[in-house]
Amino acid sequence: MLKFRYKFLCNSNVLSRAFCTALSFALLVCFGPGPRAEGLPRTFGWTAYGTTSSGYAVSVAIGNALADDGYRLRVIPAKNDISRLTPLRAKRVHFAATGIGSYLAQEGVNDFGTRRWGPQKLRLIMMSWSNTNTVVAAATMDTGVKTVKDLAGKRVVWVIGAPALNMNMEGVLAFGDLDWSDVTRVVVGGQKAAMQGLIEGTIDAAIASTNTSALYQLAGSPRGLYFIPKPHDDVAGWHRMNLKAPWRKPSIGTAGVDLSVENPLEGGSYGYPILITYATRDEQMAYDLAKLIHINYEEFKDAHFSGVGFAMERQVFDWIVPYHDGAVRYFREIGVWTE
Incomplete structure (x- = not known):
């Protein structure tokens, strides 16, 4: 209704052009055109293994839990490590639910030991240490x-x-x-x-x-x-x-x-899935995701076997891939991160 009234008033010359310009800016600030410039967008995405994998299944469960807070998670299935990280590097998704390929990419070895790839500055958000045998x-x-x-x-x-x-x-x-x-x-x-x-x-x-x-x-x-x-x-x-x-x-x-x-x-x-992003990812975005997974844990932990592994007390903070500064800020805030 608000948008209809705005369109009618500005298109019918009831209001001055200057006022309409000001009104447009006010609406943009107050209601926004979509994702925020900083922090986790209301619609965001990450890659995971294919639809038959446990990483995909628990990602969907997390997405369903976050929907209650007004977020929409798009889980993009990918068939291998390279295809999971390629959209992340190209900034087509914000995160990736990976396996130990995250470590191999960080070190720039094996399939990542090429001129096209090389060492990647990846950072952790959280990972699942569940009751399964991952590998x-x-x-x-x-x-x-x-x-x-x-x-x-x-x-x-x-x-x-x-x-x-x-x-x-x-x-x-x-x-x-x-x-x-x-x-x-x-x-x-x-x-x-x-x-x-x-x-x-x-x-x-x-x-x-x-x-x-x-x-x-x-x-x-x-x-x-x-x-x-x-x-x-x-x-x-x-x-x-x-x-x-x-x-x-x-x-x-x-x-x-x-x-x-x-x-x-x-x-x-080992922990799986391992939720990662690049070190350059907005700190507030990483903070928001770590917080949302933590506070919504009870909503998804029983939806899939891997869900329980995201419990805060199961997180391993001294690991082979460093955590993102935004996630660390949240962990410090709740008192679970020690130097």
Whole structure:
């Protein structure tokens, strides 16, 4: 109604041109044309793995929770690390929900060790340290695989443009004193294709989170699902794996396909998804997002297994990727950040 009256008055010469100009400016200031110049825009976006991934699912859950505060989160699915960070670097999205690819991009190694990329000044907002095993090797039951050593000669996935997935699988193979020469490497274009390959029978093992949605479909298929454990008392195996993937830490998975406190999985994990942006991102925007995730935690924590990992008491502040100044400012404000 206000906009209608403005249009009528100014188009019918009832008011002077000078007054209409002033009125236009006042309306712009008071109501705004859209996103604010500083702080988190009411509509913002981030990238995540494909629609079958746990990172995508928990991102949607967070978006639904933030909607009650008047924010609209657009979650853009991407099939690998490069395609998740490319829109972020091009400023088409504000953040990215990534895996350990964030660390590889920061260091400018592997697929990011090119002239086109090189070291990226990425910064953390928050990450999920959930009850899942983030980087489990998922095999199909019909392969008969029980240990990592059993992967010898099996069809193991390699995802183009996803160094994090591939390096994690390399670490798994090292746990069993294997490498890529001991398996049949199956190259696919994205994580969704990897999960589909497990279901369709073209792949025998792939890296995933225990709560990846596609694994529920695999578990109910004729091929079946088996999570390959990494026993914590296998010191030599863990040493070999950490030489390839030093970010992986022993963990007990109790969330995911057929997992519970009564039926846990002995394996390894790291924070996932890892919510990042560039160091140049507006400090108030990073502050706003950290605060919104924290104060809305109860609204999304039970919507997906990964949601619980965003609890403030689970955050690891001394990590291999630094936090954004805006997030740090919020953490200091609530008394959880210490120098």
